[in-house]
Amino acid sequence: MPNHKKLSIESKRSLWVAVLIGVGIMAAIDEIIFHQLLAWHHFYDQATPAISLLSDGLLHAGELMAIVAGFFLWADLRQRQVLDSLSAWAGFFLGAGGFQAFDGIIDHKVLRLHQIRYGVDLVPYDVAWNLAGACLILIGVILLFRARSMRHKIAQTHNAP
Amino acid sequence: MNLIKICGPAMQHSGLSSWIPILIILGVMAAYLGAVVWQYHLARRWSGWRTVIFLLGIGLLTFALWPSLTVWGPHHLHGHMIQHLLIGMFAPIGLVLSAPVTLALRTLPVRMARRITSLLRSQLFGGLSHPVTALILNIGGMYLLYLTPLFAYMLYHPYIHTLVYIHFLAAGYLFTWAIVGPDYVPNRPGIRTRLMVLFVSMASHAYLSKVMYAYLWPRETFYSLEQIRTAAQWMYYGGDLAEVLLAVVLFTHWYQKRIQVGQCARQVSLNCIKESAG
Numbered sequence: 001m002p003n004h005k006k007l008s009i010e011s012k013r014s015l016w017v018a019v020l021i022g023v024g025i026m027a028a029i030d031e032i033i034f035h036q037l038l039a040w041h042h043f044y045d046q047a048t049p050a051i052s053l054l055s056d057g058l059l060h061a062g063e064l065m066a067i068v069a070g071f072f073l074w075a076d077l078r079q080r081q082v083l084d085s086l087s088a089w090a091g092f093f094l095g096a097g098g099f100q101a102f103d104g105i106i107d108h109k110v111l112r113l114h115q116i117r118y119g120v121d122l123v124p125y126d127v128a129w130n131l132a133g134a135c136l137i138l139i140g141v142i143l144l145f146r147a148r149s150m151r152h153k154i155a156q157t158h159n160a161p
Numbered sequence: 162m163n164l165i166k167i168c169g170p171a172m173q174h175s176g177l178s179s180w181i182p183i184l185i186i187l188g189v190m191a192a193y194l195g196a197v198v199w200q201y202h203l204a205r206r207w208s209g210w211r212t213v214i215f216l217l218g219i220g221l222l223t224f225a226l227w228p229s230l231t232v233w234g235p236h237h238l239h240g241h242m243i244q245h246l247l248i249g250m251f252a253p254i255g256l257v258l259s260a261p262v263t264l265a266l267r268t269l270p271v272r273m274a275r276r277i278t279s280l281l282r283s284q285l286f287g288g289l290s291h292p293v294t295a296l297i298l299n300i301g302g303m304y305l306l307y308l309t310p311l312f313a314y315m316l317y318h319p320y321i322h323t324l325v326y327i328h329f330l331a332a333g334y335l336f337t338w339a340i341v342g343p344d345y346v347p348n349r350p351g352i353r354t355r356l357m358v359l360f361v362s363m364a365s366h367a368y369l370s371k372v373m374y375a376y377l378w379p380r381e382t383f384y385s386l387e388q389i390r391t392a393a394q395w396m397y398y399g400g401d402l403a404e405v406l407l408a409v410v411l412f413t414h415w416y417q418k419r420i421q422v423g424q425c426a427r428q429v430s431l432n433c434i435k436e437s438a439g
Contacts (some may be wrong), residue, residue, distance in 0.1 A: 044371055044374050044375050050372065050375075050376075053368055053371045053372060053375065054364075054368050056367070056368075056371065057364040057365070057366075057367035057368035057371065058364045060363070060364070060367045060401075061360050061361075061363035061364035061367060062360070062364075064363060064401065064404070064405055064408070065356070065359075065360050065363070065408060068405060068408040068409055068412055069356075069408075069412065072412035072413075072415065072416055075416060076416060076419050079419070079420060079423065080419075080423055
């Protein structure tokens with residue numbers, strides 16, 4: 001028997017689950033492209049203090065957990081047919097952009113774990129890095145508003161006799 | 162033999178005694194396979210998947226403890242690290258998921274099986290196999306080994322070396338069992354506790370390997386800077402892979418349970434929910 005409360009779409013959960021995936025994927029892209037392929041910045045850059053290594057370790061564990069947990073929670077929303085894909089895409093972009101900006105400002109500038117590249121003028125790299133993050137966040141916000149207006153429309157059609 | 166004498170460490174491992182671990186492993190394998198055959202003989206079933214994953218775990222363990230590798234390993238720190246990863250992390254995943262305790266309970270005579278269950282239910286076992294205890298035994302042992310002179314000491318004392326291998330396997334198995342063990346035990350901590358512990362384990366692993374890389378531990382050994390750094394990177398990426406695998410297994414169990422609960426909800430049967438949640 002169909003239960004309306006059960007079958008209603010879980011928008012908030014869809015959003016947060018996708019934020020997890022976005023954060024994890026962005027962190028993985030950073031590690032794979034910039035650490036492994038371009039080798040612009042490395043495993044350890046000879047200047048990082050021990051306490052930053054600890055925060056680095058926590059961040060790393062967090063991102064791995066985020067990817068695995070995010071995909072399983074997403075799969076669960078799908079199999080229960082309560083996934084709101086527009087909210088989920090919004091969450092994905094917000095998560096990815098949020099991580100990019102966090103990495104650009106906190107990791108690179110505040111903790112000084114590593115810089116994007118060495119032996120070059122950093123300003124254009126930092127600007128491009130954080131601008132890319134800002135763009136992703138903007139896409140996320142736009143999608144979030146679209147998801148919200150979509151929900152309103154659906155609610156109105158449901159309420160109409 | 163001359164080369165070995167010059168290089169020095171832990172070479173007393175040669176000869177017949179170096180085959181003892183392999184013989185023990187083969188014995189365990191024979192026992193497991195014998196029990197599986199006995200199950201089929203009794204017209205019961207035993208999962209083929211569990212048997213395959215068991216053989217995989219046994220294979221990795223055999224490879225890691227093969228006499229020529231135990232001789233080669235300590236001479237190259239990354240060789241030792243590969244052994245460590247296989248013995249302490251990858252082989253235990255296979256051995257834990259093959260559910261040997263469940264198989265033993267089904268196969269052994271009732272009286273012995275009861276003794277095992279009462280052991281599993283004891284407070285001592287509950288405390289020892291709690292994820293936090295297992296984490297401390299597992300990761301704590303590693304910090305002790307790599308960040309103290311213990312490692313240098315181990316290289317020249319074969320008995321300590323053997324004990325370290327045994328610790329890798331025992332602590333690795335206990336930790337893996339505490340996180341993803343399929344054998345039924347009452348009062349097992351919930352998924353949140355286990356995820357938190359796994360998270361701490363991942364972070365401590367990543368931290369330890371970067372500290373080794375940055376500050377060149379283990380010290381007072383004959384390894385070059387290059388070797389230590391290669392080993393630390395093996396530890397970092399290898400440890401990651403093993404722990405992500407653990408997270409995937411843990412979430413797969415959770416996901417399967419969610420599907421069962423969902424099917425029950427549709428059938429509106431309370432007993433069904435109780436069964437699948439148990």
